[in-house]
Amino acid sequence: MVFKPRRSIGVLVGIAIILSLLALDALLLFYLRRSQVNLFFFIFALLVILSLPLLALLSYLVYALFNLRYHLHRDALTIVWGATQQIIPMDSIREVVRGEGLGEETKVRGVSWPGHLVGCGQMEGIGRTLFYATEPLAKQLLVVTPTVAYGISPANLDGFLDAFDIRQHMGPIRLLSYEHRQPGFLSWPIWRDRLAHVLIALGLGTNLILFA
Numbered sequence: 001m002v003f004k005p006r007r008s009i010g011v012l013v014g015i016a017i018i019l020s021l022l023a024l025d026a027l028l029l030f031y032l033r034r035s036q037v038n039l040f041f042f043i044f045a046l047l048v049i050l051s052l053p054l055l056a057l058l059s060y061l062v063y064a065l066f067n068l069r070y071h072l073h074r075d076a077l078t079i080v081w082g083a084t085q086q087i088i089p090m091d092s093i094r095e096v097v098r099g100e101g102l103g104e105e106t107k108v109r110g111v112s113w114p115g116h117l118v119g120c121g122q123m124e125g126i127g128r129t130l131f132y133a134t135e136p137l138a139k140q141l142l143v144v145t146p147t148v149a150y151g152i153s154p155a156n157l158d159g160f161l162d163a164f165d166i167r168q169h170m171g172p173i174r175l176l177s178y179e180h181r182q183p184g185f186l187s188w189p190i191w192r193d194r195l196a197h198v199l200i201a202l203g204l205g206t207n208l209i210l211f212a
Contacts, residue, residue, distance in 0.1 A: 001163050003070045003154035005134040010115025014062035017113070018055060025051055042212050065116050068132060070152055072163055075172045077143060079132050079150060081118060086130070087179040090172050092145045096164055099140035099151065102126075106137065123149060145178075 028044045035041050064082025071078040077093065079086040102123065108131055110119015115134050123129045126142060126149045133140050133153035141157060143150040154160040190196050 001072050003072060003156065003160050003163075005068055005070075005153045006155050007065055007068065007115070007134055010065050010113065010134050011062060013114050014058060014065060014116065018058050018062065021051055021055055021058070039212065046208070061111055061116070064118075065134070068134070070154055070160070072160065072167065074167045074170055075174050076176050077150075077164075079152065081132050083183050085179075085181040086132070086150065087176065087181070088143065088145060088150065089176040089178060090168060091175065092178065093168070094144045094146065096161060097142050097144065098157070099137040099142055102137065102142070117151075 025048050028048050032041060032044055032048075035044075060082060064084070068081050071080065074090065076090055077088045079088070102125070106121040106123050106129065108117060108119040108121040110117075110131070112119065117131050117133045117135075119131055121129050121131060123142070126144060128147075129142065129149040129151055131140075131151035133151050135153035137151070139157070140151045140153045141160060143152060
């Protein structure tokens with residue numbers, strides 16, 4: 001059974017951010033066409049170039065939000081966000097609780113704008129929590145396991161809870177293991193190598209200064 005969150009607000013906000021960046025790029029390009037080659041030309045051209053990977057990232061985030069859904073079956077709950085999947089075995093889920101009444105909003109490290117909340121936070125009384133939601137905490141469900149919890153926001157909270165209770169009482173057909181699926185390049189060690197980040201930044205920065 002597939003449950004989907006309310007995504008319209010988050011998608012519209014994401015598209016609005018992308019269109020704003022595109023409008024800014026258009027203004028900068030208009031200026032560059034009429035400008036002489038000087039330091040301001042270099043700075044504005046650099047801003048346009050730097051906006052391209054940002055636009056690509058934002059486009060993916062909007063796609064991932066549009067693709068966000070929760071697959072609930074007897075063996076596992078699968079959270080799908082873009083190319084990422086969190087497969088949570090049903091026998092590892094201790095409980096599913098409503099976010100309403102759990103306290104204040106938790107600071108989340110990740111991607112957040114109105115209608116889109118994806119990241120990691122520390123919930124008081126629950127512990128480490130991964131959020132894949134489009135609503136504030138009061139309108140979320142917390143899927144609690146022995147090691148980590150998951151904040152989700154299906155549009156039909158009561159329907160999700162009823163379906164979860166039915167499948168939990170039926171029991172799993174297969175015993176699965178927790179699995180986190182994502183594109184292979186996201187697992188490269190370089191993303192966690194701070195020394196590599198510093199060296200790359202120094203190299204790029206030095207070249208940009210010399211070019212300027």
